[in-house]
Amino acid sequence: MTDLTGKHILITGGGTGVGREIALQLAAAGAAVTVTGRRQAPLDEVSAQHSAIQAISADVTDPASMADLVREAAKRQGPIDITIANAGAADSKPFNRMTTEDWTQALMINLTGVFNSFQATLPAMERSGWGRLISIASTAGLKGYAYVSAYCAAKHGVIGLTKSLALELATKGITVNAVCPGFTETPMLEKSIENIMKKTGMDQAAAIKALQATNPMGRFIQPEEIARTVLWLCDDNSGSITGQAISVSGGEV
Ligand SMILES: NC(=O)c1ccc[n+]([C@@H]2O[C@H](COP(=O)([O-])OP(=O)(O)OC[C@H]3O[C@@H](n4cnc5c(N)ncnc54)[C@H](OP(=O)(O)O)[C@@H]3O)[C@@H](O)[C@H]2O)c1
CATH class of the missing domain: 1.10.287 (Helix Hairpins)
Structure with missing residues (x-):
């Protein structure tokens, strides 16, 4: 059984859906957990489920907000060892009706949000010589779907980031992986x-x-199935799994 005692885990989008379930499973495995998102109410609801879960609101699209969050989280529960970049939004529109603003917004939340989350938390992992950077990407990072081209482009970008960063960190004890759910x-x-x-x-x-x-x-797919995959990636015995995009999609990809 994976024991995460002594690990501090940050989960973006941790107040709802997949992120909420990851928070509950990782806390049950012994971790200290910080959940974040823009709305305080869903974060407080998850925090009320387990004494090891702390709620601190932040916006993943804003690097300053993420830096404040990481500082406050470290003050409360120590430096972050594992980051789960899970926050996302899948707005749909035909390509010919999409505005530049729609496009930018999708990339900011789904791709730059992962970049900001990893950038804010990597230094502490480099200092300790151990870490896990995990994103919740999507099968939309591995194949196309009509009417969500910006979301697909962003999620494909997350897979590219994962593969490159995994190579940069390969000798530093830090793994980088993407979990790719189908419809959940x-x-x-x-x-x-x-x-x-x-x-x-x-x-x-x-x-x-x-x-x-x-x-x-x-x-x-059920959120529990995604959370199980994340838990497995957090395990010490998963230390040689890096740079992967792991499809949890019932064979869709
Ligand atoms: N459900 C699916 O079928 C499916 C399939 C494949 C991949 N995924 C991926 O799984 C991840 C989780 O999605 P979900 O299905 O659990 O949906 P969800 O319940 O809508 O969760 C999305 C979370 O992201 C947070 N969020 C959105 N924008 C944010 C921002 N700017 N800053 C901080 N937090 C932000 C939201 O909280 P606030 O609104 O309070 O900020 C919310 O808690 C997403 O990355 C999604 O793309 C989902």
């Missing part, structure tokens, strides 16, 4: 289902069926 049952998926209903006139059951049909197992 979270608030983000609920939004996608509503969007399909609105745009196509499908009822909810038909929209769910259409999305589940993309998964060879014919079902949605």
Whole structure:
């Protein structure tokens, strides 16, 4: 069993969905956990579930906000050993209706947010000679999907960042990996289902069926399955796994 006692873990987007589940599983494995996101209320709700989970709000698109967060988190629970860059948003629009602002926003949250999270936390890992940088990317980092080209471009970028940074840190005791979920049952998926209903006139059951049909197992991935993969990557015995994009998608990719 993975024992994370003595490790301090930062999880961006830790108040909801996949990030929330990762926080609960890693705290149960003995870690001190800091969850962050823009809204305080969901962070407080997760923090109330386990005494080792601290809530500090921050915006991953703002490097100054991330620096403040990391300083405050370290003051409360010590330097960060593991970063889970999970915050993201998947807004959809046909390419020919996309504005420069839509494009920039998608890249800021889904790609620059990972860059900011890793930059803010890497120095402490370099000092201690041990670390884990993990992003929650997506199957959208490994294949294309129509109407989410900016999101796909950003997630492909996360995989590129992962592969390059893994090589830079290979001799420093720090691994860098991306976990790539297929459609996973979270608030983000609920939004996608509503969007399909609105745009196509499908009822909810038909929209769910259409999305589940993309998964060879014919079902949605559960946040627990993503959290298990993250837990495994955090283990000391996973120290030779680096630069990987691990698909958790029922065989979709
Ligand atoms: N659900 C899926 O089907 C699926 C599939 C593949 C990959 N993923 C990826 O999994 C990750 C988690 O998504 P989820 O499904 O769990 O959806 P979710 O519940 O909507 O979680 C997204 C989280 O990101 C946070 N966030 C968004 N913008 C932020 C910002 N600028 N700064 C800080 N936090 C921010 C949100 O909190 P605030 O709004 O409070 O900031 C929220 O807690 C995302 O990276 C997503 O792309 C999801």
